[in-house]
Amino acid sequence: MAKIVAIVKMVPDLVEELEINEAGTGLDRDWLRLIINEFDNHAIEQAILLKERDAGEVTVIAPDAEGVEDMLFTTAAKGADRMIKLAGDLEEGANNHALARAFAEAAKPYQPDLILTGVQANDDLDGPVGPLVAEYLGMPYVGYISGVTIEGNKAIVRKEYPGGLIGEMEVTLPAVLGIQAGEEPPRYVAISKVRQMMKTAEIDEQEISELNPNGGVIAKRMYLPEAAKRAEMIEGDEEEIAAKLVAIFKKAGAL
Amino acid sequence: MPERLNYWGIPHTWGKPELYVYTIMFLAAAIMLFRFYRQASPWWRIGRSEPRWDKLHLRVWRVIQYAIIQTRVLRQRYPGLMHVAIAWSFFVFFLGTALATVHDHFFEFLYGNTLVIYKFTLDVFTIIFIIGAGMAIYRRYAQKPERLTLEPGFTWTLSLIVIIVLGGLGTESLRLAVERPDWGAWSPAGWLLAQLWISTGASETTLTNWHLGIWIFHLLTVAVTLITLPTGTLLHTLTGPLNAFFSKLDRPMGALAPAAETAEGKPIFVSKLSDLTWKQLLDGDACTECGRCQDACPAFGAGTPLSPKKLILSLRDALHHNGGQPNLVGEAIPEEVLWSCTTCGACIQECPVLIEHIDTIVDLRRTMVIEGMIDAELQDALTNLGRYGNSFGQSERMRARWSKEIEPKVKDAGKEAVEYLWFVGDYASYSPTLTEITQRTAEVFQKIGLDFGIMYKGENHAGNDVRRVGEEGLFEMLVEKNVKAMSRCDYQSIVTTDPHTYNTLKNEYPPNGEQPVLHYSELLDQLIASGKLKLSNKLGYKVTYHDPCYLGRYNGVYDAPRRVIEATGCEIVEMPRNRDCALCCGAGGGRIWMEEGEVNERPSESRIREAVQLKGVTDFIVACPKDITMYRDAVKTTGEENNLVIKDLIELVYEAL
Structure with a gap:
């Protein structure tokens, strides 16, 4: 019976316009609305699918954030066995290095065979979480995965390459996988099931012993894309356009 | 004086003919009831219990209205007249037979003018029946509308009832041909036929013998009809009135009931027949296969796999299918069938026996939702509704963006008192194609000096269609959010342009006291009637x-x-x-x-x-x-x-x- 840990996090929901904080170094968190990282949601789906297929135990670990409990209860309604919320001084948006250390520390006691996480997130300023966790736990990591089969102490994974190529490879467990897409899209859970979980399921809250951001990046300036000079539309028939293009290239010194 | 002769033409040597008649009829009726019991008992043996015995007077009235007068049947001219011609005639024949029994054994009254009126009435209905049966034959064998089930069972039933009536007419005419009473012409159909017998020049004995033969045949046909009734087309003569009697009275058409709960308070998700109520199973047996629902169904008309008639018949087939209960979703009824329904209510509106199709469809959709058997687009919509309160997946802060250009600013009903709380709804709020119309609505309201406000981001999707998709939990959540937002507002009436919102606010939300819910058409109509809204241009379109x-x-x-x-x-x-x-x-x-x-x-x-x-x-x-x-x-x-x-x-x- 495989022990699977899904590590997931809440990220800014892009339905709201993002604003930069006063210091100009990060997002203004007062205005942020958070949503589960889409790739993490696929990682959860993949974990539940593995559990349903081969039996197993799924633990979901997420750092505390607004809406994280609803998210964890939703994963419980999908079939996760244990939900862990990592608490600590996360207000300032701890970087992925700090989070990965905390994830690794939290995951270790469960002796996971497989750690699944989203291959990337929209707030990954210092690289994705998966490889960092693998590094801290001394496990192999494969990213861009869209299918997992567990066979004994090995996993056969489908890795997506650019250009539509797909590779199949074998990984010795325990391992960390960065999920690009679950074998099935994340399932829908009826609200009544989630509400039922809110009444019956429990979230295990664990304190992060130390948030250590070492190795991460320090953002000096964060800003919204600045409107550049407006694009120039080149009009005319083929000949004219070609002539104008040549003129532009010459002017730019490319020809 | 016209007198009724009991058992005319039955040889005296037979002793008491009524003994044979009552014995045969009693046996036939007993077999009929027994077979009906066998057909009906799965309703309560398999189905869940559900109280439908309240408000007896209303239930009796429904039977009168729908089973006896048959107002629904009469909504369509040809099949309506055809059916009542047959059904009302049989009601009259039953009544006639019952009166004859009363006359024979309890109270003699069928003589003189009373008898003539009695005979005349029965005869007129014989003619009406023949017209109705002729229409039925034409409909089945010439018109053959697509909606009908063209199966031999119907031919059998129609033959039987035609033979019964012709048998009655035959015996009457032969008796008249022998007796030739001076009031005979008051039985016009019988009298006319009697002239035919007389013209053959057959002797009285021959005619009397023919009478005896047809009389016995008539009796036996009635017995056979009774015996076969519970398993044939005529079953609807019992289940139709029962279905009308037990039709729902506890809520308006626009209100769905929440999922039923087990004794432990867990919601029941219908996957097998035993999860349905006995009434939902009765629906299957009540179906007359007339196909009016199918004709009216927009999903069927569009060519989707849904036919409300077939759906109800699938329940019947599942109920009387031997060997185990099939899974209702996927096995007895394909998923696409259930998803094709627009819940427009046309099937319910047309059904002559008041079958409640949509309640069952929504019950089964609830099962699919809880099992996660939904398509990707619907999943996106529901996820968005759960997260943002709208199906567009936009921030609630954008809900009232359409109102930005409106001057003066539309009041926030959560902050100041208004007379009309305008529940804008999702489409009117978010759909780019509707922005202009929503703005027009606000401008009209302002021009006529209406004191109104909106809830801005406090409004959520009202949930009408969320409930009908089968996502009851999400519906409840949306109701809670809206009720909370509305309770913060000070208003006298709610107005909405969206009929779906209107329906759920009016029929499904917790009663909000004295504050009526108005559709904007109703509000405008009131304002025109009271002179508050004056329209100066006559458009002439x-x-x-x-x-x-x-x-x-x-x-x-x-x-x-x-x-x-x-x-x-x-x-x-x-x-x-x-x-x-x-x-x-x-x-x-x-x-x-x-x-x-x-x-x-x-x-x-x-x-x-x-x-x-x-x-x-x-x-x-x-x-x-x-x-x-x-x-x-x-x-x-x-x-x-x-x-x-x-x-x-x-x-x-x-x-x-």
Whole structure:
């Protein structure tokens, strides 16, 4: 019976316009609305699918954030066995290095065979979480995965390459996988099931012993894309356009 | 004096003929009841219990209305007249036979003029029956409408009842041919036939012998009919009235019940027959297979796999299928069938025996939702509704963005008291194609000096279609959020342009006391009537009006929008399918959120083709935001863009102001 840990996090929901904080170094968190990282949601789906297929135990670990409990209860309604919320001084948006250390520390006691996480997130300023966790736990990591089969102490994974190529490879467990897409899209859970979980399921809250951001990046300036000079539309028939293009290239010194 | 002769022409040597008659009839009736019991007992042996015994007087009235007078049957002329000609005749024959029994054993009254009237009435109904049966034969074997089930069982039943009536007519005519009473012509059909017998020159003995033979045959045919009744077409004569008697009385058509709960308080998700109530199983056995629902169904008309008739018959087949209960979802009824329903209510409206199709469809959809068996588009919509309170997946802060350009600013009903709380709804708030119409609505409200406000981001999707998709938990959550937001507002009435919102607020939300819920057509109609709204321009267009399902069929609002249209100086030309027969646009019941699947002709396209047939009609008026979306698409896909303009009611009013 495989022990699977899904590590997931809440990220800014892009339905709201993002604003930069006063210091100009990060997002203004007062205005942020958070949503589960889409790739993490696929990682959860993949974990539940593995559990349903081969039996197993799924633990979901997420750092505390607004809406994280609803998210964890939703994963419980999908079939996760244990939900862990990592608490600590996360207000300032701890970087992925700090989070990965905390994830690794939290995951270790469960002796996971497989750690699944989203291959990337929209707030990954210092690289994705998966490889960092693998590094801290001394496990192999494969990213861009869209299918997992567990066979004994090995996993056969489908890795997506650019250009539509797909590779199949074998990984010795325990391992960390960065999920690009679950074998099935994340399932829908009826609200009544989630509400039922809110009444019956429990979230295990664990304190992060130390948030250590070492190795991460320090953002000096964060800003919204600045409107550049407006694009120039080149009009005319083929000949004219070609002539104008040549003129532009010459002017730019490319020809 | 005209006198009734009991058992005329039965040889005296037979002793007491009534003994044979009553014995045969008693046995036939006993076998019939026993077989009916066997047919019916699965209802309560398999089905869940559900109390349907309250308000007996209303239930009896429903039986009178739907089973005896048959108002629903009469909604359609040919099949209606055909059916009542047969059914009412049999009612009269039963009554006649019962009166004869009373006369024979309890109280003699059938003599003199009373007997003549009695005979005349029975004879007239014999003629009416023959006309009805002729119509039925023509319908089954010549017209053959698609909606009917053309199976031999019907031929058997029709033959039996025709033979019964002809047998009765035969014995009567032979008796008249022998007796030749001077009041004989008061039995016109029998008398006419008697002339035929007389003209053959047969002797009285021959005629009397023929009479005896036909009399016995008549008796046996009645017995056979009774015995076969519980397993044939005629079963509906028992289950139809029962279904009318037990039809729902506890809530209006526009209110769905939440999922039933087990004794432990867990919701029941219907997967097997035993999860349905006995009444839902009775629905299956009550179906007369007349196919009116199928004819009226927009999903069937579009070529989707749903036929409400087949759906109900699948329940019947599952119930009487030997060996184990099939899974209802997927096995007895394919998933696509259940998802095709727009919950327009046309099937319920047409069903002569008051079958409640949509309750069962929603029960089964709830099962699919809880099992996660939903398509990707619907999943996105529900996820968005759960997260943002709208199906568009936009921030609630954007809900009132349409109002930015409105001057003066639309009041926030959560902050200041208003007379009318305008529940804008999702489509009117977020859909870019509707922004202009929503702004027009606000402008009209302002121009007529209405004191109104909106809830801005406090408003959530009202949940009507969320509930009909089967996502009850999400519906409850949306209701809680809206009720909370509304409780913070100080208002006298709620107004909405969206019939779906209107329906759920009016029929499904917790009662909000004295504050009525108005559709904007009702509000405008009131304001016109009270003189508060004066329309100065007479537009003079020739228009047609499309009744939204959740305004018309569900809530009976047909006249208010028509009066408003007339007040703008437009002439309404009705489409053939109007008012409670209006065709659904195809968007309801959550269909607007689902993958379309394969269709031959979208309901909205069929509707546009119906409208362009009307001579001189330039505008197609709607009173539902989703209708704008649906029909503006449909005029394009049908290539009728230049022939028909889709307009919201408010646009007419704005123009006429």
